[in-house]
Amino acid sequence: MKPFVYKKAGTVAEAVRAGAAPGAKYLGGGTNLVDLMRETIEQPATLVDVTGLSSDIRRLRDGGLLIGAAVRNTELATHREVRTRYPVLTRAVVAGASGQIRNMATVGGNMLQRTRCAYFYDAKGSRCNKRNPGQGCDAIEGFNRMHAILGASSACVATHPSDMSVALAALDAVVHLDGPGGPREVPLTELHRLPGETPEVETVLRQGELVTAVELPPLSWAKRSTYRKVRDRASYAFALVSVAAAIDVRGGKVKEVRIALGGVAHKPWRAREAEAALSGGPATVKAFRAAAEAELADARPLRDNGFKVELAARTITAVLGELAGGVR
């Protein structure tokens, strides 16, 4: 690990000031960043510890929730309003990592964790356009069973590893940022980027910007929401495919629906094609399947991950069926 300076921030202003220095990075629970530093993939000159900042969850006047960026994953999943009003979020958080890691990991860090693509991690032996822009990608022709089927590019086929962020994408969450240019808000679905020609640029965060909180809109019908993660073993594994969904069915028709996918793209994938196909239409298994297929029409599987297309279609169909309850 390269030497660095450690600073603990007491306030957002203090953090932003320290974070503006060249080579500075913000440190949450460290569960991903410390590991990346040990592999020399991340080499910050300064680490600004922001775990002492905004770590509460409070109800907003409109009925939504404001979740501090330093809230630990365990606290988020356990919070009474989260688990009863937004069960998809609790389900997504507890589907990720292990009990120990969830006790350490923060909400901000979870969103900003980096891909677990094995070629990205193999700093000594593999080419990676994220680590070394322009170097090439060994995953595209390599073992790419875990990789993206949607929105990838000829430069990068990595997936975003977060479960929590998939639920946040479905819930229309808004990310609160602060930085040298002042505070601003970005929808979660616009926080992460698709790889394009610059896969090393993973988010729209500007130099020195800090995630301070995540806001959940009221969404009364999100009570009927869930998260299903399909993985190689029953626990403590990253997703092959995951689905976060919420649906409001009235008189057999789909009034509202939100769907997001994990394990399939460089960012949490909001399934807007599927949502558009379902909106106002019948809540039937046939319609769910057709909507899933519409979403996946542009899927471009690689050598080893063709199975993800059908797996995603079936998982979307099954989750919507489960939420709609006994439809045919």
Place this chain on the structure above:
Amino acid sequence: MSAESSVIRVNGTAVAPPGDPRVSLLDFLRETLGLHGTKKGCDQGGCGACTLLVDGERILSCLALAVQYTGRDVVTVEALADGDRLHPVQQAFIDHDGFQCGYCTPGQICSAIGMAGELERGVPSHVTEDLSAKRAELTAEELRERMSGNLCRCGAHNGIVAAIAKAHQAGQLSDSGRAAR
């Protein structure tokens, strides 16, 4: 900074954090303090061998920078027994053959104690069906899911699960002994 928040409490003793911020909590315990009970397995957050308790919560000490833990209470496996009297979970691991080589055992035991605290606080898991319930029952399925972050390469999982289940039934799992004090 107050005197209290500039030190790390390790098994009840205040110690100054390492001068080099690169040092993990795990290496700090083993290399500087000579506490070798906490084990280094993968050193990348994959195996759980380095699990210990901070303010009663289980964490992975290999991914923790020691400097981040000033003002906190760290409890390692060395502090679980009361003199010559083993912590009930330690005794349960012996009674139920909860190990073979023993390398993952300190992490397993600290993890089980931390897990008990999570159950009491109502933390749900991936297999908890009813999210509105105040507290989940520690069924076999819940136990295995909640302990999934601790691997045992010898394959002693049946004994480990039996030991934890028995300690839980006897009401001894949440009795975290000195860990709670």
